[in-house]
Amino acid sequence: GAVVSQHPSWVICKSGTSVKIECRSLDFQATTMFWYRQFPKQSLMLMATSNEGSKATYEQGVEKDKFLINHASLTLSTLTVTSAHPEDSSFYICSARRQVSQPQHFGDGTRLSIL
């Protein structure tokens, strides 16, 4: 069964709207979660590393004020796409792992479409 839950699965909204995506680890505590974005026919690209109780670490070229990450508990991280525009339309996926050396498990992903 799923070990990482992501919600919502689909979002369609108007330009300028802010969208919050939740990522939960279901049966383990995750001090670190990861947020990725994937455009059609491209690789997953890491956006940021979400750290429980501290600021997220953003990859080069990812605007931290645009993509707000909050990791308030050991089982929940949220990504908020602020004032979303059509170019933000993408597949957003989170992941979490039990321990550093173990593989990551991915959430179901959120397909975001901005009109």
Next chain:
Amino acid sequence: RKEVEQDPGPFNVPEGATVAFNCTYSNSASQSFFWYRQDCRKEPKLLMSVYSSGNEDGRFTAQLNRASQYISLLIRDSKLSDSATYLCVVIADGSSNTGKLIFGQGTTLQVKP
């Protein structure tokens, strides 16, 4: 040069065929290696970890060659349900404390009846 490189394919094979995918990585300090499977418009799912001694899980066999910085995945007796994109994934030594994954572009497999 990309950190993790794969032939994007697509590989079109008949049911029952054996197919092999290759992957190369550029960072010789890389420590952990995985194959993930991603179906169209879905999230990646872990297929198997890759160990230096090689490992097998049913019809799937993964091999690692550290000297050549090369990883392979062999699928025997292909099923229609094996059709997907296979992602080669590496954790570089420098990022091992955070577990940051480096993804290949993925190799697309289409198994035909």
